Amino acid sequence: MYDRARLIELFHQRALRFGDFTLASGKKSSYYLDGKQITLHSEGLKLLSEGLLDLLEGIEFDAFGGMSLGADPIVGGVLTAAAARGKELAGFLVRKESKGHGTQKYLEGPVTPGMRVVIVDDVVTTGGSALLSVDRSIDFGLNVIQVVGVVDRKEGGAANFAARQLPFKSLLSIEDFGIKPPVVG
Ligand SMILES: O=P(O)(O)OC[C@H]1O[C@H](OP(=O)(O)OP(=O)(O)O)[C@H](O)[C@@H]1O
Numbered sequence: 411m412y413d414r415a416r417l418i419e420l421f422h423q424r425a426l427r428f429g430d431f432t433l434a435s436g437k438k439s440s441y442y443l444d445g446k447q448i449t450l451h452s453e454g455l456k457l458l459s460e461g462l463l464d465l466l467e468g469i470e471f472d473a474f475g476g477m478s479l480g481a482d483p484i485v486g487g488v489l490t491a492a493a494a495r496g497k498e499l500a501g502f503l504v505r506k507e508s509k510g511h512g513t514q515k516y517l518e519g520p521v522t523p524g525m526r527v528v529i530v531d532d533v534v535t536t537g538g539s540a541l542l543s544v545d546r547s548i549d550f551g552l553n554v555i556q557v558v559g560v561v562d563r564k565e566g567g568a569a570n571f572a573a574r575q576l577p578f579k580s581l582l583s584i585e586d587f588g589i590k591p592p593v594v595g
């Protein structure tokens with residue numbers, strides 16, 4: 411069982427910033443969660459990796475991956491935490507841009523078509539980034555069975571995953587930081 415309260419405290423201390431921000435989706439926001447301040451921190455990565463494995467308890471999957479850069483440290487953390495639990499798991503990273511030379515691949519890692527995979531993102535806003543990972547994974551032949559986020563800002567992501575019949579869970583939501591999400595229609 412991971413220490414959820416401590417993970418929230420770390421996000422509060424290190425990742426949550428107020429100001430004027432433009433998000434990946436082009437939306438404007440008065441706050442920003444810099445997930446990498448947590449995913450690239452020893453205690454933060456350990457906590458969220460344990461938390462994600464707890465969240466995925468009971469779900470059968472072969473591989474865990476997501477869009478680079480947000481997913482990079484998380485995938486490493488979850489694979490290490492899985493090994494400590496005696497669970498074999500493959501990891502993979504999805505490139506934003508095609509490599510353009512060499513293998514020309516979008517997906518990197520020891521995955522093979524037909525594997526049941528979970529897609530992760532550090533912060534989910536509209537879910538657009540996670541859905542791009544989903545589409546590239548499907549194109550590769552993977553069977554996407556679940557999407558997980560570390561923090562859900564609750565700005566349409568869940569509805570967009572539901573529209574694609576993709577189960578979605580997140581470890582934390584923006585409400586854990588006392589922030590009310592906008593009403594999305
Ligand atoms: O749910 P969405 O609307 O897609 O927004 C969330 C995405 O935005 C951020 O990535 P960013 O595009 O900043 O890329 P980076 O992780 O490479 O910095 C974040 O890491 C998520 O991947």
Ligand SMILES: O=C(O)c1cc(=O)[nH]c(=O)[nH]1
Pocket residue numbers: 432433434435441442443444445533534535536563
């Ligand atoms: O929507 C985004 O781009 C976004 C929001 C946020 O709070 N943090 C982040 O890394 N990305």
